[in-house]
Amino acid sequence: xxxxxxxxxxxxxxxxxxxxxxxxxxxxxxxxxxxxxxxxxxxxxxxxxxxxxxxxxxxxxxxxxxxxxxxxxxxxxxxxxxxxxxxxxxxxxxxxxxxxxxxxxxxxxxxxxxxxxxxxxxxxxxxxxxxxxxxxxxxxx
Numbered sequence: 001x002x003x004x005x006x007x008x009x010x011x012x013x014x015x016x017x018x019x020x021x022x023x024x025x026x027x028x029x030x031x032x033x034x035x036x037x038x039x040x041x042x043x044x045x046x047x048x049x050x051x052x053x054x055x056x057x058x059x060x061x062x063x064x065x066x067x068x069x070x071x072x073x074x075x076x077x078x079x080x081x082x083x084x085x086x087x088x089x090x091x092x093x094x095x096x097x098x099x100x101x102x103x104x105x106x107x108x109x110x111x112x113x114x115x116x117x118x119x120x121x122x123x124x125x126x127x128x129x130x131x132x133x134x135x136x137x138x139x140x141x
Contacts, residue, residue: 037089041112044088049073050081054104057091061103064093 044050053067068078082102085091090108094101 037111038115040088041090041109044084044090047081047084050085053078053081053085053102054090057102057104061101064100064102067102 045054049071052070056062056067056070064079064082065075067082068075071078082091082093086093088108089105091102092105094103
């Protein structure tokens with residue numbers, strides 16, 4: 001016969017265990033949401049046409065027809081690119097009268113930038129300084 005869980009863990013309340021599981025579940029859920037958002041952002045940025053559109057929108061808001069002008073593709077193809085950028089929350093589209101305008105979302109790349117900064121810790125490692133520190137420490141002992 002297996003022992004009762006209360007006899008194995010008498011100091012742990014079921015409420016504490018439940019909260020721990022909820023916290024883990026919420027962390028996993030947030031991570032999945034962030035991963036999904038990052039997937040959309042990086043997928044949108046993978047296309048050179050969409051990157052060029054973002055560069056154009058850095059200067060000012062533009063009407064969809066103005067966005068399409070420098071490209072040798074149909075307005076429908078540009079609209080598809082704009083839809084991808086909108087779904088990734090990199091731009092916002094709004095109707096002003098009969099014209100649809102696009103503008104860059106100022107906070108759009110913050111999530112991706114935060115994720116990429118995690119890799120910045122590896123970009124510079126001062127091995128000479130580390131060696132000097134170890135030598136000083138060994139000499140002082």
